[in-house]
Amino acid sequence: MQKLVVIGAGMASGRVLEHLFETAPDAYDVTLFNAEPRGNYNRLMLSPVLSGEKSYAEIVTHDDDWYSANGVTCRFGEAVVKIDRDRKVVVGQNGEVPYDKLVIGTGSAPFIIPLPGKDLPEVITYRDLDDTNAMIEAAARPGSRAVVIGGGLLGLEAAAGLRMRGMEVTVLHLMGHLMERQLDEAAGYLLKKDLEDRGITVLTRASTKAILGDGKVEAVLLEDETVLEADLVVMAVGIRPETRLAKDAALAVGRGVEVNAQMQTSDPDVLALGECVEFNGQLFGLVAPLYDQAKVVASTLLAEPAAFVTKELSTKLKVTGCDLFSAGDFAEAEDREDIVFRDPARGVYKRLVLKEDRLIGAVMYGDTADGSWFFGLIKDGTDVSEMRDTLIFGPAYQGGAAVDPLSAVAALPADAEICGCNGVCKGQIVTAIEGGATDLGMIRATTKASASCGTCTGLVEQVLAVTLGDDFVLPAAQSVCGCTDLTHEDVRRLIKSQALKSQPAVWQELGWSTPNGCHVCRPAINFYLLADWPLEYQDDPQSRFVNERNHANIQKDGTYSVMPRMFGGITTAAELRAIADAADKYNVPTVKVTGGQRIDLLGVKKEDLPGIWYDLNAAGMVSGHAYSKGLRTVKTCVGTDHCRFGTQDSTGLGIKLEKLLWGSWTPHKVKLAVSGCPRNCAEATCKDVGIICVDSGYQVGVGGAAGMDLKETERLCDVPTEEEALEVTAAFVQIYRENAKYLDRPYKWLAKVGLDWVKAQVVDDLENRRALAARFELSQTVYRKDPWAPLAAKAESFAPLADLTLEAAE
Structure with a gap:
């Protein structure tokens, strides 16, 4: 068996190994180096x-199991x-490994601007x-405050993530608008505005x-002498091919490791791919x-004919929840x-940018559903003169009137690209469907479409719908898990109609294929039974996520968060003293x-x-349930x-x-807030339930969100008294509890x-509202208890935690 050594365990080299093991699993004895410990x-x-x-x-x-199995x-x-x-x-830090064939996948190294202070420990890349x-x-x-230098994709993703973690974030970008390589000025402006709405400060034309x-x-x-306070600096100003090993080995290196169409370097036994290579003067950064x-690398290793060909590329990206698409030339x-x-x-x-009745460029922001269709027109050089008047509205409007959007998908040719990351066209997906891949998971496993960045998921589902017709099941109606064909909605209905009051009853009466369910369905079924039969069903701690089982939030280092x-x-002062004493006693x-x-x-x-x-x-003090659903x-x-x-009295109502x-x-x-006036200091308009106090009473809003999705509450009703506000809130929580799919926040439901x-x-329906509120109060006779209270009654026994095992956080 020949020996293959691969340097770099990135996405590109990983895909090489997948192709190799799928085609000829016994062709090579593989050794994989990676500087990262993973x-x-x-x-x-x-x-x-x-x-x-x-x-x-x-x-x-x-x-580890995948590497071991192969x-x-x-x-x-x-x-x-x-x-x-x-x-x-190949000489590693811990010894040598011989090779017959070598694959270099060393990727790229981030560019560090040679500024004074660049070597401070809090200056990092992404x-x-x-x-x-x-x-x-x-x-x-x-x-803490962060400054992100660079307004490209990586910089903006870093800024968005840090902002969601609670940091004050400022983005510095040298050019006049963000992501200038992918977006024109108008789209860049919209992106900047959207980021600022999310609390991120963006400074363009800013030189550090x-x-x-x-x-x-x-x-x-900054060059204009502006000083920005910062505890962290993230440099995301670009990358360079990592070529040091190749240079030292005297391989041909230009801007990257030079390769031919078979991905061979100047040494035919050494291949290279990914961000470290240069082909025909071109470097590569996108995953497609x-x-x-x-x-091609896998084929070359197996002595099969193959050649790498550069293609017209589109860029479909998701930055902080904003959909972006660009393709072609939009200068x-x-x-x-x-x-x-x-x-x-x-x-x-x-x-859309047209030249001589041909579409040559497209930039889209906020709605990118038609991106693949426009990209196809660009690649094919299609004459668009006949559809000029309706072109901007996409394929569903060709012919002058709106048609079923699925008809537009049906009209796409077989070679229309659906998944840009993995280069999967419509024809490949249709072939997979005809071969038995009838849902999104099977399509991902078979073709890898939508398995990388996920932005093409909706389009893949449309191809499924067009190809399968009435046999296609929308994602909303997909089964709870692999143990059953029933949907969440089916299960909820049957638990009530058949009076199923235990997990074994569900497994038996509803035909579960797995005797005791799985890690996916057990938490959902446990909740549904709790919600429908609060006085009769006994909660199963082992059917909860690890945080709920341990009644505390596990942290990345294996310790826990305690929040009264x-x-x-x-x-009160007494509570603060108790917290301070606990922090000292347990070395928090x-x-x-x-x-x-x-x-x-x-x-x-x-x-x-x-x-x-x-x-x-x-x-x-009792548990703050910061870990709970x-x-x-x-x-x-x-x-x-x-x-x-x-x-x-907003504080009084909030306590009640x-x-x-x-x-x-x-x-x-579920998170709530009560603001004492329309100035909204408690930020009630972005909570699951938010109440604004006004002179005439209380405005009750529901369905807000302030995470990846930012959504204002919708007005449920206005009520004149505290008692009615309490009753309406309890009724809303109960109807949500009785009807929503497990793990759906109120706004999604x-x-x-x-x-x-x-x-x-x-x-x-006043009578129904009171019935809902009464059912909620009834369930609280079971729910409303502190999981740690037994310890206060029996201090010498710490049994509740004795049988818990430490697992990965959900």
């Missing part, structure tokens, strides 16, 4: 890890020192998981002069051509004409005031959880007690709401059922 993961998904939406475990592409010898955490081509040996973790750690420090600080970063100095290169010139569509209210902008409840954000490293008006004790050891909660319970906080302003603008709702389990976390339906149930 294998292949999806670097496109580092931004969700930074923002907290995903964990590292969720973006791993090849885990017989790969992994040299992770070991840098390659030298390539000795004469002896055909290229890998270690950089991401460094940013997460910096963001955890209270009141120096990074200031004595041993640590303190500020950034890298995956094309991976196919201004006298021989070109523009077609522009603007919808300021929706934040939508589209610009502070009703309405009110505390970080004590933080949260955005929900509470105090968080961070870094508590697992074995100290029972003890610290015993002490806090003894002081009269349930009520988190009720944020308040001071209201009429202290504020000269207050119209009602929290005492009414605390301990309740819901499909997802409202988008499915409609606010009018909720109003009819909660506002218009």
Whole structure:
């Protein structure tokens, strides 16, 4: 068996190994070096890890089991020192490995601007998981500020993630508008405006002069002498091919490692691919051509004919929840004409660039659904003169009138590109469907379409719908998990109609294929049974996520967060003393005031959880349930007690709401706020339930959001009294609890059922509202309890934690 050594465990080389093992699993004995202490993961998904939406475990592409199953010898955490081509040996830090064939996938290195202060420890780049973790750690420090140098994709993703972690963030960009390589000035303006709406300061035409600080970063100095205070500086100004090993090995190197169409370097036994290579004078940064290169490398290693060909590329990106698309040439010139569509209210902008009746460029912001169709017109050089008047409206409007959008997808040719990252066309997806891939997961497994950045998911689903017709099941109707064909909605209905009151009853009566369910369905079924049969169903702790089982939030280092409840954000001197005493007694490293008006004790050891909660319970405090799918906080302003603008007792109402709702389990976390006047100091208009106090009473809004999706609450009703506000809130939480899909926040559930339906149930039907509120109160006789309270009654027994195992956070 020949020996293959691969340097670099990135996405491109990982795809090479996939092709190799799928085609000829016994062709090579593979050794894989990686300077990072880990294998292949999806670097496109580092931004969700930074923002907290995903964990590292969720973006791993090849885990230890995959490498083991394919017989790969992994040299992770070991840098390659030298390539000795004469002896055909790769020299690592821990020894030599001989090769018959060598693949160089060293990627790129971030460019560091040679500024004074660039070597301070808080100046980092954004290229890998270690950089991401460094940013997460910096963001955890209270009141920290970041300056991101560079307004390209990576810089903006870093800024967005840090902002979501709570940092004050300023982006500095040298050019006149953001992402100038992908966007024109108008689209760049919209992106800047959107980022500023999210609390990120953006300075264009900003040139950095120096990074200031004595041993640590303190500020950034601009050329115009502006000084920006900073605790962290992220440089995201560009990348350069990592060619040092290739140069030292005397391989041909220009701007990158030079390769031919078979991805061979100047040494035919040494291949290279990815961001480190140069082909026909061109460098590569997008994932789509890298995956094309991976196919060619695998073919070359197996002595099969293949050649890498550069293609016209489109860029479909998602920055901080903003959809962007660009393709072709959109520079201004006298021989070109523009077609522009603007919808300021929706934040939508589209610009098409035509030359001699051909579409040569497209820029889209906010609505990119037709990007693939426009890209096809650009690639094919289609004469668009006949559709000139309706071209901007996309394929659904060709012929002068709107048609079913699926008809436009059906009309796409087989070679129309659907997934740009993986180079998957419509024909490949249709072939996969005809071969039995009938849902999105199977399409991803078969073709890899939508498996990378995910922006083409909607288009892939449309191809599924067109090809399968009536047999296609929309994602909203997909089954709970692989154990059943039933949807969440089906299961909820059957649990009620068949009076199923235990998990074994669900598994048995509803035909579960797995005897005891799986990690996906068990938490959902456990919640549905709790919601429908609160007095009869016994909660199953092992069917909850690890945080809910341990009654504390696990942190990245394996310690826990302890957060006692502070009703309405009110505390006392005695409570503060108890918290301070607990922090000293258990050596708590970080004590933080949260955005929900509470105090968080961070870094508590697992074995100290029972003890610290015993002490806090003894002081009269209960769990803040910061880990739960349930009520988190009720944020308040001071209201009429202290504020000269207050119209009602917002603090008092907030305390009553929290005492009414605390301990309740819901499909997802629920946050409330009460503002004492329309000045809205408690930020009630972006909560799951937000109440604004006015002279005439209380305005109740629902369905707000302030995460990746930013959404204002919708007005549910106005009520004149506190009692009615409490009743309406309890009824709304209960109808959400009884009807929503598990893990849907209220705003997502409202988008499915409609606010009018909720109003009819909660506002218009007074009898039904009171019945909902009564059912909520009934369930609270079971729910409303502190999970740590038994420790106060029996201090010598810390049994509740004895059988818990430490697992990865959800």
